[in-house]
Amino acid sequence: MSRDYAEMEKKWQSKWAEKKLNESERQDGKPKFMLIFAYPGLTGYLHVGHLRGYTYADALGRYKRMTGYNVLFPVGTHATGNGAISLASKIARKDEKTVDYLLRNGCPEEEIDKLKEPMDVVNFFNNVYQNDYWKRFGFLADWRRFTCTLYPDYGKFIEWQFTKLKEKGLLVQKPYYAPFCPVHGPVAVDPSETDISKGGLAETQEYTLLKFWCEERKFFLVAATLRPETIFGQVCFWARPDMEYSIVEKDGERWVVSPQCAEKMSLQFDGVEEVGRIAGKDLIGLTCTAPMIHKQIPVFPADFVDPDVGTGLVTSCPSDAPDDWNSLQVVKANPELTEKYGISKDIVDAVVPVSIISIKGYGDFPAQSIIEKMKIPSVKDPAKFRELMDEAKKQVYKDGYHMGVMKDVCGEFSGMRVEEAKDKIQQAMLASKEAEIFRDLTEEVVCRCGQRVHIKRIDDQWFINYADRQLTDSTKEHCRDMTIFPAQYYENVQGVLDWYRERACVRLGNWLGTRFPFDNKWIIEAISDSTLYPLFYTISLYSNTKQITPEQMTPEFFDYVVLEKGEPSAVAGSTGIDQELLEKIRKDVHYWYPLDINLGGKEHMTVHFPVFLMNHRAILPDDMQPKGIIVNWYVTGKNKDKISKSKGGAQPIPGAVAKFGADSMRLYYAHVASMFVDVEWDEDLVFTYKQKLENIMSSVEDLINAEADVPSGDIDAWLLSRFNTHVSEIRAAMDRYDLRQMATVVYYDMSNDMRWYARRGGKNRDTVMQALRIWINAMMPITPHVAEELWSEAGFEGLVSEAQFPEADDSKRNAAAEYGEGLVQEVIGDVNEIKKMAKTEVSKAVIYTTPMWKVGVMKDAIAMAEAGNLTIPDLTKRCMADENLKKRGKETSDFVKKIAVDLMRSNLKDKKALADLDEETLLKSAKDFIASETGMETEIYGADEENKFDPSNKARVAVPGRPAIYLC
Template sequence: MSERSSELEAKWQERWYAARINEVEADGRPKFMLIFAYPGVTGYLHVGHMRGYTYVDAIARYKRLEGYNVMFPVGTHATGNGAISLAARIARKDQKTIDYLCGNTCPTDMLEQLKDPVKVVEFFNDVYVNQYWKRFGFLCDWRRFTSTVKPDYQMFIRWQFRKLMERGLLIQKPYYAPACVSHGPVAIDASETDIQCGGSAETVEYTMLKFRCGDMFLVAATLRPETVFGQTNFWVNPQADYVKMRVKDEVWVVSEQAYFKLSYQMDGIEKVAEVKGSELIGLRCIAPMIRREILTLPADFVDPAVGTGLVTSVPSDSPDDWISLRALQQDPGALSKYGLDPEAVRAIRPIAIIEMKGWSDLPAVEITERMGITAPDDPKLEEAKKLVYKDGFHTGRMNQASGEYAGLPVMEAKERMKQAMIAAGEADVMYDLSETVTCRCGEQVVIKKVDDQWFIDYSNSEVTLASKEQAKRMDIFPAEYYQNIHGVLDWFRERACVRQGNWIGTRFPFDEKWIIEAISDSTLYPVYYTISKYANEGSLLPEQMTEEFFDLVILGSGNAEAVSAGTGVDPGLLRRIQDDVRYWYPLDLNLGGKEHMTVHFPAFLMNHVAILPGDMLPRGIFVNWYIIGKGGKISKSKGGAQPIPGAAERYGVDALRLYYAHIASPFADVEWDNEAVESYSARTERMERTLLDLMALDGQASEVDGWLISRMASRLLRVQEVMRAYDLRSMANEVYFEAFNDLRWYQRRGGSHAPTVRRVLDLLLPMMMPITPHTAEELWEASGRSGLLSAAPMPKVAEGEVDAAKERAEDYLRALMDDANEILKVTGIKPSRMTLFTSAPWKHEVLEMAAGLHARGELKVPSLTKAAMSRESVRSRGKEAQDFARKLAEELMKRSSIEVEKLSLKIDELEFLKGCKDFLEREYGCEVQVHQAGGDVSDPQNKARQAAPGRPAILVE
């Protein structure tokens, strides 16, 4: 991109901010308030983030055009351990982190300061505002900027939690939560705010089965306690390291990794010895519930990092167990190596325990035979397990081998058998993660028991029902999420809302050893943007923002004089803040990435419903998908992402904005492609160059002038239609592709009328402004207009400017040229003369009848034929008329009413084409003649007979 582009961007950004058009106050106009989900302060952002942010600015600019008083505030979300982890890595001189920082925009002399997490937040706040959002020309009201580290913001969050407590939505109970082994609890969700990897991990509950083996218990973890009646042997990984640990008055054997995890979940456990897996092979132990002696056998498939690192074997229903057992039975070398009795091992047989529809009584045996699985390392085993487990759980019933549980559905037996074994002291519970999760500090995340955890009770039926009702009234995009959010609200349950440890965030007002976690302090915050300006300018101090203050200005409870007496805030200022809140709220649109669909957005809605009155509830949610790199989602925490300043320099900001708006639906992931972005850079330049060329024209008026004005007016009306659903892609297509083609056609047709160009600029430049504001402003100024386009109102389409007949005529001409070009391509003729035959008048009569029948929903071949043949001018054409009526009816029956109406618009084809004669002769370099079919003209190929309304016949010689 040229240096001129950067200069142009800086020029207009300076003018916008100098004019303060981004700063808004409550006034008499209708308002529109929108935000994007503020980013976590965990490092540099990348081009993927700018997709959603750009949508918000484009929508904000468009709403300004429509006459709305638009508030677009921004902030940052520093809660959690992101800044702490980054500061810690800098402090220990982690080279990868230092290279990452200095390779972007961090001066080396800043590194010493960035050992302080607060300085990290301040540094990235500046980066986000000045290098990203201002660099892209966003019209944010910077006076309202806030961050979750600010004391005034934290006073607001403390007030929010007091309201939740008042409404009975804060509860306390024991909890097993993900926790970093160094920093304490973390949130695991798709946003990966607190973690480096593992955002899709789920908490898994294992049943730990205790197998008595002499004076100790071998402890196996299972997800299927209902299968214990089918236990035939016990699996141990001979290569793994195990530990003996004391649990109360018992000694358990688990893997080293399991002991580490259990130390965070069980009180008072102690390692007493280490033992090799090979030492545990060949032992006999008593299986729980069935109290049958079984043999311990070697199995490499047992992962010491999963569960307890020990597994019980149920070969009837586990394809893994069956294949491994059979392989061992057929491997004399392995039996000899571990000193196993071959006869004892070969005597082990599967025990049928579950009856399943469509399966034999030994489903694991059946599925492995069906899929041709013979080896323990066959990748098809995973699919086999899923098939058997799914059908077994959903359709299976316990058979007679299951004792008192016989006849029970598997899903019921599972819980009953688990509880029975726990009650008998034969089992316990362990929690683990479904995949590896790493904290932002680099340490492992485990499941940890918290005895007195606080939760927000999102399962409250009253709040859930009211939230679902509000969701029905909201504008939610995409439509699929409008349907799905109701189900999400239904299954949303208690969510842990506080953490202990080394975290940035707000102290929990009811017990300050806790910090409010990152999702819970980012739900009601949009309303705080209506207040933050006063704190930022110093009119409000954090200590003045008491519960009574927020009750007054947000909820309208209390009176200004009483609150003033308690806080020292002037009553007039209190009333002004209260008026601001009531003017700007509710929030009209909240935009965020798809990772927020099951985390942030439900909590955002439910907190509003729980705390605010009905007239302050949010009106809209917009979900955008990702810009992805080759191979998956771009992540700022993993590196490899295109830096924003570099992309802006390389392609130009407007090109990037157009790319985001047009490359795909916002509801689809897009793979970043440098060549694609380059094409949008070229598109932006071509549009600017074409408009500058048109501005230089000063020719005579012509027929094509009315067409171009009509076309631009129609495009404006179309943009207004699609933007009711914030359809920026359709808007971009109308403006930068369809309208661009219109301009090029105008040039091609010889249009050069300055007043026409001026009116076109009136209509087109405001449509360009929301997506490519810098280019649009430059063209606005170049055309001699004063003031800022970004502050101008939406142009109005004057009566009569949209002329469907003129648009139809030019479409007719272009369709004619397409047909002529195809003829020349197929025949290879270099024309010396082209004769055009317009349709005979009687065919227009038939078309008019067909359009009338179509409008009434009565168009059929018989009805049109009957109507046409009732008219003498048509009937006299005999079979030709009947054939034409049939073909026309068949064609129009496939068309929409709008298409038929357009086709039937009356234009004088003969006179219009005569007016285009000079243009066509220039285009084709040959003589062009225009005649009406049926006239006295040479037609050796009888082409005139083929002419139809809207489609002239073409004779090329």
């Protein structure tokens, strides 16, 4: 049947809104549960990947409501930074890609011209996120509490937060080398990519700039190195002949570097000025004096030099650098040096590697050793060659650093371990002014405005001092008592907190955000204003409803309602807030807080979560510390890369919901994989979940509308027992926030059980309705619209979203019934499997149940296990005291070993149910059903029957729970 899912979703969402199920009010005495998902950066449309984590949060919140909690699930957006500025700017200049992006994601064409100002962009996307995404997915979020980091009231909260950090001595000011955009100023470079559109994994790398004096031209050729200790092995210098270099003046010296490097240097050093240019080909053949060793070395041509890396000039230490070793061999075999550049063969031949570092397991020239060991010269494929050379470089550098010792040629540094000599050699060259420090990013970084990001020196940068030892240790200690998933992050967060250092917390330039309260020229940056924000949701309701104004939200106000400092009458007087309202806000804050769960994507593990934890620890008392963190992994594109909203993303969310239905997507997110692994967005797979839901709905509707009603029997006891077992399984799964396991039970195990019940002839109306009440109720957290529809069709009272999740009814738990029906299923499966493997035509199945002596041994073993004294020798001794068992000799001893080992590894409860089961009676009662399911004539015999048909003596191998089968 064709269903209008959009209409169904709209209907039930309206019902929830009418009943105000999403609105959360303090209920003193009732247990509360507060959870959030990390609010998204407002830099454009969200995509189907974002909804994975958001859906988890809503499902967890719904489940907690069903189990007796008063749940607060607030949402907001993070608009701090340059995202909205960049987008508005592109719209204003009618950037074709941006306009296409907006149209493709459903923005009405007439709206685009209204988005030329940053706050218009912010307001537009705030509306999109709430109405087109979160409400469309049926989230029961308290929309009254919605906040955005650019709202005035939020700004007051951030100002208060920073006053507290300053009071704690955690704000410091010092020079800083920051990633810097020429339009927006300093930007954050981290995996969250809040400020940038490319390069989130880039790191700031410290180079040593080596100055090689060229007497002939009266300038320095400047090379950047990460390994200053290799200066003793310099034998030549590389320049790129097909490019033009800049000549810059710095501190009265003339330096030759690439134009790209000159631009970067101007951001890091004072007084750098370009005074000329020189062709790269004019550098070839010059000689220069290497620093420290003061040795003359020639300049050779090389096309591998990258003008954007370092200085665009490279000094060569072939003994320890695989690329240099290989390049020198190529040069020596190339007559072009003499023919084209006039460099004599004698000069080329005189360039030979110098052995400077001894590494265990390597020869005199480690670069040569590893190249030969990896057989790299024989590799013809360029890509593979490059991959192997990079691998060789990493390995030899790593071994050299950790195991290398400087040789005698290294003068005063000889005999030193490389890890010690590296810093000492660098410091010596810095002291002699033969070197300087230069910083660069490890990969290209692009701001959201499209400008390239470089490193710039900021002289008076403000930081939050996350390196404070007391704060770090206190936070680590608190984390040990938190609920943190996955388990690996529970362990790893300790190291992340140790690694965290000062973080630049303010920016200069064109940014949206809160002004730094201690120096108005600065804007508080995007990570630093998103640490305590869950707390603000407990207050935002009152400013959103105009009960208080931003101007009234003074430091004294927050001190009182959050930290309970100050006299209520004095605070009421200074703020103009009615004292009764002030008390209500304070009680709300302390009812809802601490936050129970903060759920966010894995990019937050090293960015948001650490500062979230440390700011809470620094500012709030012990009883307001967060209780839990859940990390979810990504939904990726076809190439396994994270889907990027700034680059268009996958199918727009409204289109996907229209195509598949909200609940199909919710089920896909919940069940497709553990939340701790990446999932590739696969529309075909999403469609299978849609089909799954349609099949379940049809099955439930058939059960609801069935007219037949037969008396209750064993199969009814089995179904009710199974469903009450599933209730326990669901509760256990959700206690550990395992939404996938819950989904498996609800949409697969329970569905299979209902189908099996029908196949076994179950048609008792009361049993069916009891089971459906449990089943539909269990669907609600993940697929709430489908659950409401089925709940209504079944005639159950009220809304399922208001219903409580049932407790398992132990009076209806029947382990023997569950085990017995499972045995019937296994026997049918085994018969069908043997039938497939049979080499001759078979038409009859003969099934033999276990002999009673084996049941007796099992019961003895269970009794011993319950008493805690089950061992193979003791069970053997007990059995051999029975003459009938003793007569069986080896058969008894073999079975004793088998059953003892099995019990030691198994669930004792299941084994007791098996021992109490009358297999013969059960299977004989199911004989006709087994015959119909297998398509074979079926006979059932107890192994102890005297006149049974058993031509192959199969009955002897039957054991409890494993009947023997003979096909003929």
